[in-house]
Amino acid sequence: MMFLARCLVLRLHSFTTYAVRTVSICPVQSALVSRANTLHFTRVTSKSHVLVRRYCQDSAKPEKQKVEFVLLINTDDKVLGTKTKDEAILFAKKHDYHLVKLEDDKHAEAKKRKTYKVMTTQQMIEYEEKLAKAAAGTSAPGTAKQRTVKHVIATSKITENDLNTKLKSIAKWLEKKCEIRVGITGGPDSTKQLEAIYTKFETFLAGEARFLQKRISNGVLKFVIMPPSEKKSSQKPDSSGKQVQEE
Known part of the structure; x- marks a missing residue:
């Protein structure tokens, strides 16, 4: 009987010491796991903010190029209507004309947008001569022969x-x-x-x-x-x- 009682005491002692060790280890492991998780979550959140910001920058809509509209006039002074400047340039090239911006145009639409006229070489030279005479007349009237x-x-x-x-x-x-x-x-x-x-x-x-x-x-x-x-x-x-x- 004494022998059995002694064995029972030894087993109880070993069980209590093991239980104390496991209980003391568990908090340490949980603490390590919680620290790792917090580091993981902080890293993920910081990266996620950067990714979201980059995504917003990349997905921003590009600025639209401003299209310039002009009033186009034909060689016979007939109004061809409002066109983009690129369309006016293509029209002049297609018909072998020169696209000239009018400086003294009095058309009603000239107040809203620039006015261009397609001209032949003769018309362009005469128009430049007209502008030169007007400039000479305003600068020094009556002095030049x-x-x-x-x-x-x-x-x-x-x-x-x-x-x-x-x-x-x-x-x-x-x-x-x-x-x-x-x-x-x-x-x-x-x-x-x-x-x-x-x-x-x-x-x-x-x-x-x-x-x-x-x-x-x-x-x-x-x-x-x-x-x-x-x-x-x-x-x-x-x-x-x-x-x-x-x-």
């Missing part, structure tokens, strides 16, 4: 005979102290041809004219031919007179 203005228009495919005919006419106009405004039309890739034609003008009229305001834009060569300055023209007879006296 008015010259007779002649216009020469050709294409970059002009033949040698036609070009020589125009050059001879220009030489006669220069003798009458006329101002010649030249416009040579070509394509976007015809810059070399236009430069070659300009060189022919310079070669033919060397010493007899002044070349001003040369420019090439949108496949069009423009320049002005003026008579020689009065100083140069007055020096020529003086030099010849001196030679006669020396002889």
Whole structure:
């Protein structure tokens, strides 16, 4: 009996010590698990905020490009209606015209939007001349001497005979102290041809004219031919007179 009682006491003692150990370990493990969970949740929440913010930025709608509407007028001054500027440019290219913004247009729609007109080369040169005269009149009225203005228009495919005919006419106009405004039309890739034609003008009229305001834009060569300055023209007879006296 004593032996059995002793064995029972030993078993009870071992059971209580094991129970104490398990109870003391469980809180430690739960604490570790709770810390891991809190770290996990904090990481997830912080990342989720970043992801949501990035998603909102990426999903934002792109800004719409502003479309410019213009009032388009035909070569015969008929209103073609309101179009986008890109449509007006395509219309001018399709019909081989020049798209020119009107500065002095008095159309009712001009107050709401810009007004453009498709023009031929002749119309464009005349319109630029009109603007130049208006600017000269407002800046210095009555001071500049008015010259007779002649216009020469050709294409970059002009033949040698036609070009020589125009050059001879220009030489006669220069003798009458006329101002010649030249416009040579070509394509976007015809810059070399236009430069070659300009060189022919310079070669033919060397010493007899002044070349001003040369420019090439949108496949069009423009320049002005003026008579020689009065100083140069007055020096020529003086030099010849001196030679006669020396002889």
